[in-house]
Amino acid sequence: MNNVKMNTRLELTRQALAVRDYKALRNILQDVHPADISELLQELDAGDAALLFRLLPKDEAAEAFALLGAPAQQALIQSFSDRETAALLEALYVDEAVDFLEELPANAVKRILQSSTPDMRAQLNRFLQYKEDSAGSVMTTELMRFADDSTVGEALAAIRSAPRKLAMDHVLYITDRQRHLLGDINLYDLLTAQDDQPLQSLLGKSTQQVHTDQSTDEIIALFRHYNLYAMPVVDTENRLVGVVTLEDVLDLADRQATQDVELMAAMQPSEATYMDTTIPRHARNRLPWLLLLLISGMINGAILGGFEQVFMAVPLLVTFIPMLTDTGGNAGSQSSTLIIRGLAMGDITVRDAGKVLLKELGVSLIVSVGVGLLTFGRVMTMQGGSLMIALTVVTALSAIVVLSKLLGGLLPLLADKLRMDPALMAAPLITTVVDALGLIIYFTAAKLLLGM
Amino acid sequence: MNNVKMNTRLELTRQALAVRDYKALRNILQDVHPADISELLQELDAGDAALLFRLLPKDEAAEAFALLGAPAQQALIQSFSDRETAALLEALYVDEAVDFLEELPANAVKRILQSSTPDMRAQLNRFLQYKEDSAGSVMTTELMRFADDSTVGEALAAIRSAPRKLAMDHVLYITDRQRHLLGDINLYDLLTAQDDQPLQSLLGKSTQQVHTDQSTDEIIALFRHYNLYAMPVVDTENRLVGVVTLEDVLDLADRQATQDVELMAAMQPSEATYMDTTIPRHARNRLPWLLLLLISGMINGAILGGFEQVFMAVPLLVTFIPMLTDTGGNAGSQSSTLIIRGLAMGDITVRDAGKVLLKELGVSLIVSVGVGLLTFGRVMTMQGGSLMIALTVVTALSAIVVLSKLLGGLLPLLADKLRMDPALMAAPLITTVVDALGLIIYFTAAKLLLGM
Numbered sequence: 001m002n003n004v005k006m007n008t009r010l011e012l013t014r015q016a017l018a019v020r021d022y023k024a025l026r027n028i029l030q031d032v033h034p035a036d037i038s039e040l041l042q043e044l045d046a047g048d049a050a051l052l053f054r055l056l057p058k059d060e061a062a063e064a065f066a067l068l069g070a071p072a073q074q075a076l077i078q079s080f081s082d083r084e085t086a087a088l089l090e091a092l093y094v095d096e097a098v099d100f101l102e103e104l105p106a107n108a109v110k111r112i113l114q115s116s117t118p119d120m121r122a123q124l125n126r127f128l129q130y131k132e133d134s135a136g137s138v139m140t141t142e143l144m145r146f147a148d149d150s151t152v153g154e155a156l157a158a159i160r161s162a163p164r165k166l167a168m169d170h171v172l173y174i175t176d177r178q179r180h181l182l183g184d185i186n187l188y189d190l191l192t193a194q195d196d197q198p199l200q201s202l203l204g205k206s207t208q209q210v211h212t213d214q215s216t217d218e219i220i221a222l223f224r225h226y227n228l229y230a231m232p233v234v235d236t237e238n239r240l241v242g243v244v245t246l247e248d249v250l251d252l253a254d255r256q257a258t259q260d261v262e263l264m265a266a267m268q269p270s271e272a273t274y275m276d277t278t279i280p281r282h283a284r285n286r287l288p289w290l291l292l293l294l295i296s297g298m299i300n301g302a303i304l305g306g307f308e309q310v311f312m313a314v315p316l317l318v319t320f321i322p323m324l325t326d327t328g329g330n331a332g333s334q335s336s337t338l339i340i341r342g343l344a345m346g347d348i349t350v351r352d353a354g355k356v357l358l359k360e361l362g363v364s365l366i367v368s369v370g371v372g373l374l375t376f377g378r379v380m381t382m383q384g385g386s387l388m389i390a391l392t393v394v395t396a397l398s399a400i401v402v403l404s405k406l407l408g409g410l411l412p413l414l415a416d417k418l419r420m421d422p423a424l425m426a427a428p429l430i431t432t433v434v435d436a437l438g439l440i441i442y443f444t445a446a447k448l449l450l451g452m
Numbered sequence: 453m454n455n456v457k458m459n460t461r462l463e464l465t466r467q468a469l470a471v472r473d474y475k476a477l478r479n480i481l482q483d484v485h486p487a488d489i490s491e492l493l494q495e496l497d498a499g500d501a502a503l504l505f506r507l508l509p510k511d512e513a514a515e516a517f518a519l520l521g522a523p524a525q526q527a528l529i530q531s532f533s534d535r536e537t538a539a540l541l542e543a544l545y546v547d548e549a550v551d552f553l554e555e556l557p558a559n560a561v562k563r564i565l566q567s568s569t570p571d572m573r574a575q576l577n578r579f580l581q582y583k584e585d586s587a588g589s590v591m592t593t594e595l596m597r598f599a600d601d602s603t604v605g606e607a608l609a610a611i612r613s614a615p616r617k618l619a620m621d622h623v624l625y626i627t628d629r630q631r632h633l634l635g636d637i638n639l640y641d642l643l644t645a646q647d648d649q650p651l652q653s654l655l656g657k658s659t660q661q662v663h664t665d666q667s668t669d670e671i672i673a674l675f676r677h678y679n680l681y682a683m684p685v686v687d688t689e690n691r692l693v694g695v696v697t698l699e700d701v702l703d704l705a706d707r708q709a710t711q712d713v714e715l716m717a718a719m720q721p722s723e724a725t726y727m728d729t730t731i732p733r734h735a736r737n738r739l740p741w742l743l744l745l746l747i748s749g750m751i752n753g754a755i756l757g758g759f760e761q762v763f764m765a766v767p768l769l770v771t772f773i774p775m776l777t778d779t780g781g782n783a784g785s786q787s788s789t790l791i792i793r794g795l796a797m798g799d800i801t802v803r804d805a806g807k808v809l810l811k812e813l814g815v816s817l818i819v820s821v822g823v824g825l826l827t828f829g830r831v832m833t834m835q836g837g838s839l840m841i842a843l844t845v846v847t848a849l850s851a852i853v854v855l856s857k858l859l860g861g862l863l864p865l866l867a868d869k870l871r872m873d874p875a876l877m878a879a880p881l882i883t884t885v886v887d888a889l890g891l892i893i894y895f896t897a898a899k900l901l902l903g904m
Binding site for chain 1: 485487608611612614621622638639640643644660677678679681698699702706709710713714716717718719725726727731732734735738739741742743745746747749750752753754756757760763764767768770771772773774775777778779781782783785786788789790791793794797799800804807808811814815818819822823826827830853880883884887891
């Protein structure tokens with residue numbers, strides 16, 4: 001949201017809270033979107049936030065609550081009674097309620113579940129048992145379901161008299177009397193059909209569906225491929241149990257993309273946002289990878305140590321080390337980044353390995369001519385530069401560029417083939433491997449060309 | 453889609469095409485989703501693809517066509533007459549038709565427009581004038597619009613008798629008689645209202661809207677913040693002219709994220725997918741950055757050259773260069789990646805600069821203790837290692853880690869403040885700066901501590 005507008009609203013809210021002017025507060029909140037209310041709640045201190053929250057209409061409060069991060073949610077309910085918290089759970093969609101409960105300590109969950117209605121409790125318990133990152137754990141159970149022998153008119157009448165707005169309000173799911181999923185109908189198509197038509201007759205092509213234990217990665221891929229807004233979830237007996245909405249999937253896809261990028265930058269991927277993550281947690285996510293890469297850096301150091309007599313003889317060679325290793329790292333991460341992204345978007349599959357290698361070979365040959373010419377010119381114009389030194393540096397540089405690009409193209413595909421996360425073959429890891437090979441090539445070329 | 457299923461279907465299609473068995477082809481295509489048909493079309497050669505395409509029902513053909521990449525679209529229409537192409541355009545949503553036309557050579561566009569209906573021509577021409585990456589260029593004009601003094605019953609009747617299914621089929625937009633946008637209504641809410649209620653009475657909180665010339669970046673941010681499915685677009689006189697759907701925005705957001713990641717890996721961002729990009733084009737995207745970074749690598753070489761007398765005196769120092777520069781690069785890109793991603797997701801704003809710096813300072817202090825201890829142990833147990841050399845390396849390493857993390861945290865925020873793309877402050881660029889500073893710190897520390 002617009003920062004200026006947000007700051008003004010925050011100021012007005014603070015003033016009204018200071019003098020407990022509830023009427024003014026209600027006025028301020030009247031036309032504010034739940035997404036902005038949740039932002040407002042995060043800016044206020046705990047007591048004020050709780051007070052403001054209690055002034056909101058129930059549905060809106062639930063919507064704003066669902067949009068808060070886990071730390072803000074927990075801060076907010078600190079002042080709530082278990083009964084109040086249970087009432088809040090009722091107002092949330094089941095998957096949102098579960099997300100919230102999963103972040104609470106076990107004894108708090110137990111207490112809150114005891115204050116809930118038996119029906120709610122049963123639903124939540126079932127959800128809490130689904131594997132993390134499975135369709136079951138992200139689906140919503142509030143959906144429109146109709147039997148296939150109902151008519152359009154009956155379905156319309158039922159929708160009109162439903163007590164509460166449903167999560168996915170423009171798709172209805174058609175099952176037989178035993179709840180086996182048969183297909184879906186768009187609300188628009190329902191509306192433009194004849195009242196006495198059976199719902200059966202509106203079912204189109206076979207509907208995409210997933211099982212409760214299918215992974216969210218597969219679900220994201222299906223949503224992307226078929227441009228879906230919603231996907232029904234069935235149990236092992238093919239009975240409809242819930243629906244995954246695009247909103248759920250967008251959150252998942254954002255989180256997945258963020259985690260990929262974090263892996264590629266050599267970090268443990270984190271669940272929380274940057275600001276919500278504490279300093280010790282940030283350190284714990286980053287330190288292990290730095291240590292691992294430090295150790296492989298030491299191996300490179302040892303390789304370098306083995307060539308001491310070469311660089312002692314021609315000290316000028318040392319000054320090209322950072323350039324050679326950096327270029328290798330950059331050339332490799334260009335390739336690996338494109339492949340990792342392509343795999344995530346479904347544009348590239350393991351089947352394409354041959355085409356990828358050919359493409360990277362072609363690109364690396366062109367690129368190494370470019371960087372080679374520049375480097376040749378530079379070395380020849382340097383103090384102490386000679387043709388043989390120039391040839392040494394250019395040879396090593398070209399070999400490093402070709403090698404990095406081939407490895408950068410191949411390793412993510414290999415990871416995918418081995419069912420590992422391609423982003424795990426992170427750019428820094430490729431860099432380290434290429435560094436080692438590059439140094440060996442460089443000093444071996446030096447030995448040969450400079451006659452040592 | 454499942455590869456095995458896809459291959460079987462492809463095989464069957466090829467066999468049926470070989471013997472021109474149209475009935476078998478229609479059967480195969482009967483239950484196939486347009487997304488899979490478009491995949492099928494891409495696997496077939498041009499003649500077969502055109503033949504298959506002509507067998508599809510008009511709407512489905514249009515849907516599959518819109519999902520093809522630009523090269524595949526152009527290959528497909530090569531065998532079409534201008535009249536056939538114009539008919540295809542009519543079946544596409546206007547924004548899809550424009551996407552397709554924009555990739556064609558200007559004279560082909562002119563010819564096709566001449567074969568189109570005057571109404572279509574006028575619409576397309578208007579669209580082709582919108583700035584790239586503006587709301588106008590991505591919006592759809594096929595929407596449900598009703599005047600505010602209509603009743604629910606009238607709207608329902610109008611929807612039921614509409615000649616064609618509309619792009620955004622579960623939101624309707626309410627305007628006054630002069631087409632000024634007043635708000636929107638969900639189809640579900642319309643359905644559950646009384647027939648004689650005026651539409652006005654269903655309008656809720658103020659609706660988010662954008663102008664035709666607003667940037668797609670702003671639109672993506674709004675969709676993210678408010679969890680929208682659709683956003684109306686108005687002209688300078690606040691008259692409703694179109695709607696941007698979530699589907700449009702998802703494509704844009706994917707492309708934006710890919711381009712960010714490409715920039716961070718030191719490449720020109722590309723429009724096309726990896727496979728659709730030719731080798732020379734790949735080389736052109738990657739070479740300029742490699743050359744730029746090569747030049748800065750040469751500067752680092754020059755810095756290193758200035759310390760020749762130091763590393764000639766203690767050659768062991770050379771072996772730590774790759775480790776120091778790599779760790780600096782890794783530590784910096786960990787930080788910059790988190791900040792760039794946080795900015796893109798709206799979790800971090802420039803206002804947070806102070807908090808970010810404090811956090812990065814804390815993290816870098818913890819992390820440098822970790823990597824420092826490991827390095828100290830390593831140097832002390834090395835042949836030729838001494839306490840003073842260990843202190844030199846550890847001092848330089850700690851300084852480099854702190855510096856990289858502060859720069860990695862700060863530079864993307866600075867870029868954002870200057871309204872540049874934060875991803876442009878790419879990790880490799882930070883690496884190069886940190887390398888230079890790191891080498892200076894390292895050898896200065898060596899001079900002081902080793903008494904040279």
